[in-house]
Amino acid sequence: MSKTLAAATLALLAMIGGARAEAWPTGTVTIIVPFAPGGNTDITGRHLARFLEQKTGKTFLVENRPGGGGAVGTMAAVAAKPDGQTLLLGSNGTFTVNQNLYAVPYDTLRDLSPVTQVTENTHVVFVPSSSEFTTIQQLFEAIRSRGEDVAFSSAGIGSGTHISTEFMVAKAGSKALHVPYPGAGPANIAVVSGEVDFGVDAIASALPLIQNGSVRPLAVQSASRDPMLPDVPTLSETVLPGFQTGGWLALLAPANTPRETIDTINRDLAEVIASPEAVTTFSQQGMKVSVPGPDELARRISAETREVKALIDEAGISVK
Numbered sequence: 001m002s003k004t005l006a007a008a009t010l011a012l013l014a015m016i017g018g019a020r021a022e023a024w025p026t027g028t029v030t031i032i033v034p035f036a037p038g039g040n041t042d043i044t045g046r047h048l049a050r051f052l053e054q055k056t057g058k059t060f061l062v063e064n065r066p067g068g069g070g071a072v073g074t075m076a077a078v079a080a081k082p083d084g085q086t087l088l089l090g091s092n093g094t095f096t097v098n099q100n101l102y103a104v105p106y107d108t109l110r111d112l113s114p115v116t117q118v119t120e121n122t123h124v125v126f127v128p129s130s131s132e133f134t135t136i137q138q139l140f141e142a143i144r145s146r147g148e149d150v151a152f153s154s155a156g157i158g159s160g161t162h163i164s165t166e167f168m169v170a171k172a173g174s175k176a177l178h179v180p181y182p183g184a185g186p187a188n189i190a191v192v193s194g195e196v197d198f199g200v201d202a203i204a205s206a207l208p209l210i211q212n213g214s215v216r217p218l219a220v221q222s223a224s225r226d227p228m229l230p231d232v233p234t235l236s237e238t239v240l241p242g243f244q245t246g247g248w249l250a251l252l253a254p255a256n257t258p259r260e261t262i263d264t265i266n267r268d269l270a271e272v273i274a275s276p277e278a279v280t281t282f283s284q285q286g287m288k289v290s291v292p293g294p295d296e297l298a299r300r301i302s303a304e305t306r307e308v309k310a311l312i313d314e315a316g317i318s319v320k
């Protein structure tokens with residue numbers, strides 16, 4: 001084969017491959033959110049669906065599959081056809097905690113294909129507006145003296161909020177009573193109603209409750225104060241020097257989804273997430289956009305899975 005013919009053949013193959021990748025999406029895309037409506041993941045999923053619809057002209061549906069700290073929805077994604085028409089939007093808890101905590105029949109990096117991280121978010125500790133606790137110091141004094149008489153809600157056993165709260169309480173040298181719910185929305189309602197003493201959630205989903213006076217923020221878990229809640233102190237500057245944790249959300253596809261499809265989805269997501277409208281939308285809700293490539297996300301999941309196992313062992317977290 002001549003050099004000219006070989007070059008032409010390679011160019012044609014590249015064009016064909018590019019055409020296949022550009023075909024995504026071929027129809028309606030389902031974004032599985034493994035939590036109940038109303039939480040940070042659900043809110044983000046609906047924003048992404050709207051932005052992707054605007055870009056592609058196709059329909060994107062958010063399907064809530066709560067249960068098992070994200071495991072139920074994850075298993076639905078694992079079982080889906082690997083054609084790019086089903087995506088899973090989950091939290092760091094979904095992808096790095098479940099296989100360390102549950103006897104789940106899947107492994108994140110074996111059974112799912114990373115697409116891209118979407119957002120980073122700050123967690124805030126809050127109490128009902130009627131609570132006796134007006135400062136984080138008062139809450140911690142109660143936790144240390146009353147232990148499991150003080151209850152907190154989470155988006156489910158093994159969820160990101162569960163792990164970060166257990167870790168926080170363990171660092172305080174005590175324990176508190178964990179009351180799991182099928183998602184951040186129900187967990188936050190439990191705080192509002194006084195069913196539990198406090199909750200921890202991403203600012204994105206807690207902010208409306210803070211703004212309408214339903215809950216009182218006591219501290220944020222980030223290294224520095226968050227611009228969305230500038231008057232709320234950090235745990236580090238008040239009761240736990242050096243403490244910081246937070247959450248992130250990412251999109252994954254079923255394993256064996258063609259790499260060219262993954263790359264096309266990543267490229268489209270990077271474009272819409274980095275758009276001025278998206279940056280403004282997410283920043284107004286306390287989220288920072290992040291659009292790494294599939295390989296970078298895979299490395300983060302791998303590293304944090306190992307780190308989370310160490311945290312779970314240190315805090316003595318169990319599903320029993």
